[in-house]
Amino acid sequence: MMQLIGSVSVGLILSLLALGVLISFRILAFRDLTVEGSIALGGAVAGTLLVSGWNPWLATFIAFLAGACAGTVTGILTTRLQINGLLAGILVMTALYSVNLRVMNRSNLPLFKEQTVVSMAQKAVSPDLKWTIGRWDIPVQEVLVVILVLAIIGLISGIMYAFFKTNLGLAMRATGDNEQMIRALGVEVGWMLTFGLALSNGLVALSGALLVQYQGYADVQMGLGMVVWGLASVIIGESLVNSRQIGMLVVGTIMGSILFRLLVAIALRWGLNPNDLKLVTAVFVLIALVAPNAIDVARRKLSTLGKA
């Protein structure tokens, strides 16, 4: 049971990262590698503030702002200084590594004793409180953590959905779809892209801040490989909902992230050698990419057979 709850918790927390990637990768059509640095930045900022006794909610919010700053820098590098987008992301990601070391003043920051958003939720009940359903014990503390993270995700995705329905949000979506057209309509494309990247990396940093509070420590290397997780979630989510509506994409991405963690958990549970995990990850994503097409083809064939 712990494993299921653990996977769902991490899936939900990383779905914020996936939503960030959704904004940059899908909506802005910008391949942003800043993500690997900004998730660690979020963790580093939140961790450092928590250790110096800040309110966990405030610390988490400031981590969001820090991530937004990182995104802004990438945006300015690429729009104002005309640096290739991929390169701008790499530059900022690399620089953030040193920034994160500076922020934490060390490479690894334990938070076992600090009050965190997660521990606040856990403290509501005793650690021994368990619900028993059939052969499973459900630790109520962990359920509270899931509910807390779910509430945060619900709030954020609600705000995101509402935002992309505003004029500004529509303009941002159009920037990714058809830059020429939106420029012709008098929208400052560079500014729009920068703002979008700030939003995206803010979400990523928020994800990092929550992850750090969940796992109990911040580490400067925690961003490693995170872009891939995010992309995989977005792609799995897209195939799940089979739609380009913004609301559907958001929900799909969250579902994708959870499903992805669950699949990883199952793979581990069934005794898969963790060394092969990355290969399995790639296979998951491949299936997610190919399956919808294959299903469509099969359906069409069936229907033509039916007509004939």
Added chain:
Amino acid sequence: MGESLKRLSFGFFLIALASAVLLLSEAPRQKPRETSLATSESTIPTRTMRVAMFQMASQPIIDEGAQGVIDSLKEAGFVDGKNLKLTRFNAEGDIATGNAISQELAAGDYDLVITLTTGALQSFANVNKQRKVPHVFGLVSDPVKAGVGVGTEPMDHPAHLTGIGTFPPVDQALELARRINPKLSKVGIGWNPAEINSEVSTKLAREVCKKLKIELLEANVENTSTVKEAVRSLIDRQAEALLVGGDVTMLGAIDVVAKTGSDAHIPTFTCMPGNAKKGTLFDVGANYYEVGRTVGRVAARVLKGESIASIPVEIAIPPKLFVNKLALKSLNGEWAFPDDVVKSADSIIDESGQTDKVTVVVAAPPTQNQPLVNLWQLRIVSYVNSDDVAEAERGLREGLKKSGLVEGRDYAVKMLNAQGDMATLNSLVDAAIADNTDLLLTISTQALQSCVQKAQGLPIVFTMVANPFAAGVGKSESDHLSNVTGAYGANDVKRMMPIIRQLMPDAKKLGTLFVPGEVNSVYSYELLVEAARGAGYELVSVGVNAGTEVLDGTQSLCDQHLDAICLSNSNLTGAAFPSVAQAASKAKLPVFAFLGSASKQGAAVVLTRDYYDMGLDSAQIAARVMRGEKPAAIPFFQSTKSKLYLNLASAQKLGLTIPESLIKAADQVIDK
């Protein structure tokens, strides 16, 4: 709306399916472990007893005590979840919460309430005046002073309330100080009159001093910032030693007290265990785990039906002694530890500042080779994959066998490696826990931290950690998280300095690379800086963050007129060592390193931490846990073994002559 739901339903279905698969493949719950010590079954009530344990705050000593209570209840046949429902309450230092908890405890249908600490005792006793729920207390300095109706005679207490008093053994501490320095005539004590506990120990100190004919000088403190001043005033009044009793204010600033004392060449000693690390000469304190066990035994008697009125309030102070030989240096007066004192110590810090553990490895437990009652499921969790990790794993596996346990009969072990991915690492730990793992063995700091966060009381034994204190799992070797223990060790930089001196008598300037991004590298680097400074070397350093920077970094080092490179350890420079060797050999600089594989790759002298050996040490500790010892009671073990590798070919090329004695001492010599 309907359309959207239809589209989403597929995703929900898949998530539900995956969850179901995961849940159904979960191994069935294990039956609680049988305790071999279940004595006097007959008197154990057949129904489930409801017991509440209430503590006011989370402090290592309180948690140790709580663990002691649980363990001794178990030994008496009360197993949580079987015939005992133990609910724990913790006010986390908040008095208002404490009162709310007390209300709940009094109103709840408990067979027994156990309170730990004076605050919890007072809070609950106050609410419990009417209901008179059976109440056993522990971890209280002075039950009489607590004002709950306990009198000075052992049997003089309310009919529903008894327990164990434990005050800091000031008398033992003073007597020991007198033995260590028979001429001791003036002792200074700083204390905060606002603390009840402190008043108790100070009063006791006055009495004992009168008896021992020692003059006791007193100075009051109000808060930690006035401590230094108070200590100075004691020193000015010619105190020959400083005593710290059960005073939380003084203990909070114990570093300052010890430092101020040692600057004036006088020692500090305390009545709380675990301060020797911070520079005190010795600590005689109560062993709070043992105190907890005593409390648990009283609780078990009550649960078996004995009347509380007939159980006396006792004072129990099982002693624990910490000795610091390093602090002995530079003291005025005749301070020397008698041999029997050193022998009876639970932890010793020797002259070089290393902690000796008398308890570990020496004298294998008598139960050796006996099969365990149950098959233990062990999981080794590692964050990365490298030669060192493989060595540590080999050490763990062989150490388990050497400890007399048999794979398949006593334990099953599986290796989980996250290959450097943090999200995977978390999933691995989740998987291990869901797999009914009984004990986690961790390799590397990150693996340890992930396990600690998720383990929820599951025992963890770590290895290949340079500094567990920086990793946040303990404050000192004996004061650590109750479910975590293991072996650690950093580079033996101190042993390297004389070797460099011997081979290169004229050397003055050394250089090293370090990786700011690796917690272990920074720690090793800091050790090297300290050792180099201590040995009188100038140390130049360059920070690198990626494999490609190692060559550049080494070249820039070589341009700084070094005499030799003395490379502190890191994962990165270890992997990219050929670059270091290449640049150094071009610049004709010898390389001294701390990584085994570097020897073959051209380092003239390598002094490597023996990870295989550290794995053996950790496995020993794991075996003790499997045989029933509590991780909380097993101190962290500092692995001190290192191996000397010499590469004569490299040395010859640079014109270094390695003396025969060193070659003889080497564990491995490469000729050509």
